[in-house]
Amino acid sequence: MKFFIDTANLEQIKEAQALGVLDGVTTNPSLMAKEGISGEANINEHYRAICEIVSGDVSAEVISQDFEGMIKEGEKLAKLHHQITVKIPVIKEGIKAIKYLSSKNIKTNCTLVFSPGQALLAAKAGATYVSPFIGRLDDITSDGVELIRNIVKIYHFYGFETQVLAASIRHTQHIMHCADAGADVITAPLNAILGLLKHPLTTIGLEKFMDDHNRNL
Ligand code: G3P
Secondary structure, three states: OEEEEEOOOHHHHHHHHHHOOOOEEEOOHHHHHHOOOOOHHHHHHHHHHHHHHOOOEEEEEOOOOOHHHHHHHHHHHHHHOOOEEEEEEOOHHHHHHHHHHHHOOOOEEEEEEOOHHHHHHHHHOOOOEEEEEHHHHHHOOOOHHHHHHHHHHHHHHHOOOOEEEEEOOOOHHHHHHHHHHOOOEEEEOHHHHHHHHOOHHHHHHHHHHHHHHHHOO
8 A cells, every 4th residue: 555645745745755655745735725835836846846855656736627727737747747646626627637648648646536436437537546535525424435445346346547545534543444445545644644653552662671771771
């Protein structure tokens, strides 16, 4: 399972990269705004900076919602760096754009996916990744992890190569549930990833080892 970090914060991306287990980064317009990055030139510069930190795929989302605008933006973004994956919403024009960009060998991430039907169309269009938003489904008392399980099943059944990238992950337990559901990739905030390390017996055990060692000095 690949681990992506879901942020545009360079310090957090560096910290995750330093762990040695990071496979990529996902961003979206809200995450860019949270870092105060605005204007095309600054946004593009920020994507390049992220690509310099990590070695894997970096999702950069288009703003346009029409086919022509999306492919123009997508081609520009892809030219910024070979690690850029063009993130496109699962709307009618988006599916057309994914089909077009994948035919040009440009990597795509189909985003804002909330149903197996949307994921099926994304795979048919040749998306590199599909991003079901599990936290936002949980928010409305729908089962986000169950959506991951359904999409994984459908993709395996038909041999689609599109990777299931579980997004809108809010906490550590989401990551483990996505692992159990067969997600190819999870994208999560840094604290959710670091949460995997937490266990009281590890803390207690380490303290005892150190106490015993120091007493023996
Ligand atoms: O990867 C998508 C993610 O950024 C959305 O997360 O927490 O806004 O639902 P959230």
